[in-house]
Amino acid sequence: MLKTDTQALVENKPESVRDLYDRYAGMLLGYIFEIVKDSKLAEEYMVHIFCELAAQFKDKNWEGPVNWCQLQRFAQRKMADLPGVSLHSGEPRIPGVTRNGSKDKYLELLTSTQQQIFIDIYYHGKTTAALSVELNKTEEFIRKTLKEAFVIIRKSGEN
């Protein structure tokens, strides 16, 4: 029984984890770095997240992340429990100023409100309800602004 479980974890599941690693490791590391702002810590947290993934692959009924969006949400949930991560405390931003220079070029195209809403939701995991209270705007406004941000980003990708 024990041997079978171990074999499943060692022989089968890490191969799938490796597959996810090959596809999304760079994206995940970039995403974690944007939250923790420390490359060493980001690497440590990425190791932790992949270990969590490997552990959950053991479950036969597991419906874990198979694409980037699912993996990003999985990482966001796991990181919420880690020390030094405050997913719900976005740093204050100066309007019109992006955070990382060249890497944030697509964010430069957004207005300061669009940036704030997009970053608070994507990186800091805030809900539309929480953001509407924080910014004193309606939830409909938050959703519309998020939609506009997506349209701008999509257009920047097409160019």
Add this chain to the structure above:
Amino acid sequence: MKINEYIESGVLEAYVLGSASEAETKELLYLKAKHPQILEALHVLETDIEFIAQKMAITPPPGMWPKIEANINELVKARESEGLTIDMPLRDRPQYSSKSRKSSQFVEIEAESGHMRIRKIWRWIFAAVFVLGKIFLAFAIYFYIENRHNEKEIEQLKTELKTRQVP
């Protein structure tokens, strides 16, 4: 409900980023099953998010995967050892004879105690012997003093008799 208006409302974007409420998520999942346009719009949004993530990607250092693999293997070993200590009968557990291995895996504790374990009945027997001992000691002292007193009296009587016989 007009599906185009629903798609334009921004609910799909909120759902893809995980910020939609429970009610919004339920509604979206219901509508997704009924309207293929929503499914298609979600797919486009997922592609957009992936595009952003690709732009923000950082190439992991070369030793990253071996590190992850080593951690996974440690996790497996830890589970295996947990399973062994819980599941295996005592006689089947491995016996570690090597001293170095022993010292690295276990904390040394004192194996022998300075105390002796006896049955509780002996407590009352010891107490009875102690009390009887005290009683015998008291009697011994009493009879010793009494004996000395009697000896003195006899001495006195002897001297009295001698003095009476002399005249």
